[in-house]
Amino acid sequence: MANIQDVAKLAGVSISTVSRVLNGTARVNNEVKKRVEESMQTLAYQPNPAARSLRTNRSRIIGLLISDIQNPFFMRLIQGVEEEALRHEYSLILCNSNESPQREQQYLDVLYSERVAGAIIVPTREYLGEANLSKFRERNIPIVAVDRRVKDKDVDAVLVDNVRGAQEAVTHLINNGYRRIAAVTGPLTVTTGRDRLEGYRRALKDARIPHNPELERSGTFDAETGRRLTNELLQINPRIDALFLGNNLLTLGALDALHAHNLQVPIDVGLVGYDETFWSALGTLSLTTIIQPAYELGATAALRLFQHLQNPAIQSRQEVVLTPSLIIRSSSLAREPQPVKV
Template structure:
């Protein structure tokens, strides 16, 4: 790597070091012609910014750490795309880790990112995260932290969420209005705020329409397709199955769908299904899956925007929560029930 400094490059171009610095960061105050000139010179002289020196000067790096439960989950990959877009526009790069839905890996990822002196952290907690000491440690070390989607409500951080309660309420109300009465819920694990809010929406929609919550129809699981298949086995073993099921997310709903199909259960004639997040698979299965659309890309953009806002505010930072809107996408898996 060349030992050329930003001052050396500025001298060769006969401009100030600050102009070179801003040009390399695509600062809007620098003309495109100058940006191209500086970029060409940087390539010619093999100039690479000294990230360590910049970090020491700014007291933080230009890297933002991101921890998600699973990168393969379409929802989180879209969130990451949104994060990257805004981060890149503002001169930051992102370092993405996945917890693989385990608390142990989430702790390890958090410690590693902080040790690498990231400018800040963005996190959606794992399904196992009911202890938060590692996140409290991040805050105690004054590392900016923003939570999104799955959050710890008690932590004093900025958060980006959707209105899980009303989204679930609306989904169940749609099922009731479509003629379904015995409605189940394949939920996530206990102890996660998102799961609790969706359950409360499910419960209240039933009760507000004069229906009972039948405890055997409230089944706990995880967030993956295999958890949906396992949940389907639980429902299939019941003497009387629910007429409709609200799944915690689309992968779980797809798992329910495929196992029910294998068992000869017709959808929606025997069991109607509703998912959550609107993944591509939701529209590809037949009948297509009714689901709650979540603005994943916008969630990522908003999460990193709140982090950048915290950088600027410094000690005057006040946490804020942004709640994004959802939309129920009605498809064939919850078609109106035909009573013979």
């Protein structure tokens, strides 16, 4: 494997000059430059990233720490990050915290000690912790939180407006005649759980529907939880007439529970889900859902990270909020529409 010396020798220059051509850090005579470039070509020279990052204390790798690799939503997000990284000629270290703060911490340590150039994180908790942040800050490694906000100061975030999404979803149910609307949301320790519950409440409030805590359930973002909580809700009398689900996997479990109870969607129970996914419109299934721009979420976070990398001087914290949209299918359309004035 050719190294910078070989290139220098072949081109008849010093390694400094080769380095300058490589990085464009200083002017090099055009002819010399050409000769160097030819030498790099013929030797198929590729700079050694280890030597580089040893010297510069920075790699061409960014870390992506997500919370659930099983969730299709995050696959889109990963893809967004990945494509943007490819475009900027960075590689991507993928880490999966599995919603476990311990594992998240473990991976933060890995990313730190690997000296990644930057990190994009779907946090599992409210704070990443000043201990972590100051370590990264000290080494000038930017961090961008994505999908979920953290309370730490100075952490950039790229989010979707969850309050708005949920509010829109539930308002849609109300406008279509549903009144006893229950909600199954994610953990209240993360903004995607809390904000969507908040949106649900606001929609009810705006429509002057009394708030009933019994109709609110929350738990972890998985199908089993969706099934369990939906089962609980279905025990309640009088029966709920609609269900708002806080993410795609919760929806999956809810559908299962409804089917087990022999309840038809939307005739017996209206339904609006969160996250557009493979099975949203599959066969007889036709779910009204909130679409999140998952790909854009990832791509935007990556772009923000690269802004930091290209201009380390940027200090200001930035919060980008993308807008979800409602796609109306039949799972929410069995009652007489009864728009409520707000």
